[in-house]
Amino acid sequence: MVINGRLRWKLLIGLIAAIAFDTMLQIVWKTAVVDTPEVNLSVSASFAAFFxxxxxxxxxxxxxxxxxxxxxxxxxxxxxxxxxxxxLSFASVPIMSVLLLHENFDAVEVAGVICVIAGVFFISQTKPLTSETKLTSRPEAS
Structure with missing residues (x-):
């Protein structure tokens, strides 16, 4: 899992992708909802409009x-x-919302983003995997 005290590339890339996918998902979803006209449609018409x-x-x-x-x-x-x-997507989504969707961002939100980043920093200082043996050795059924 950890090589010379460093994360494996596969995990690092996966975590960065997780943050990026969640950020993209939230921005695209918000854009899709804003672009959808408000019309009272039947369920089947709603699904058709959705797709x-x-x-x-x-x-x-x-x-x-x-x-x-x-x-x-x-x-x-x-x-x-x-x-x-x-x-970290809790920090990236508000930032991207300001940049791409021109939403407002106040001091309380800035403080929240800083707290999220600080918390993630502290968690990143721990070991990513409790024990290699926990994943490789599974208890056998009796």
Missing amino acids: ANPLFIGVIAIMTLQFFNWLMVLGEADLSYAKPIAS
């Missing part, structure tokens, strides 16, 4: 990529390590 919008198809595609990436990440690290690192 007609390419942004919603993009949301599904990003969710699929996110799912398979997350499977790989969890195979490389403990959930208690990986999930807090992936929560």
Whole structure:
């Protein structure tokens, strides 16, 4: 898992991808919802409108990529390590919302983003995997 005290490239790339996929997903989803006209439609017409919008198809595609990436990440690290690192998207989403969607960002949100980044920094100082033997040796059924 850790080579010379450093993360494996596969895990590092997977964690960066997890943050990027979640950030993209939230931005594309928000854009798709804003672009959808408010019309009271039947359920079947709503589904047709949903699948007609390419942004919603993009949301599904990003969710699929996110799912398979997350499977790989969890195979490389403990959930208690990986999930807090992936929560950097709680910092990247507001930043990208300001840059791409021109949303407002106040001092309280800045403080929140700083707290998230600080928390992730502290968690990143721990070992990504509790024990190699815990993953490789599984208890046998009796």
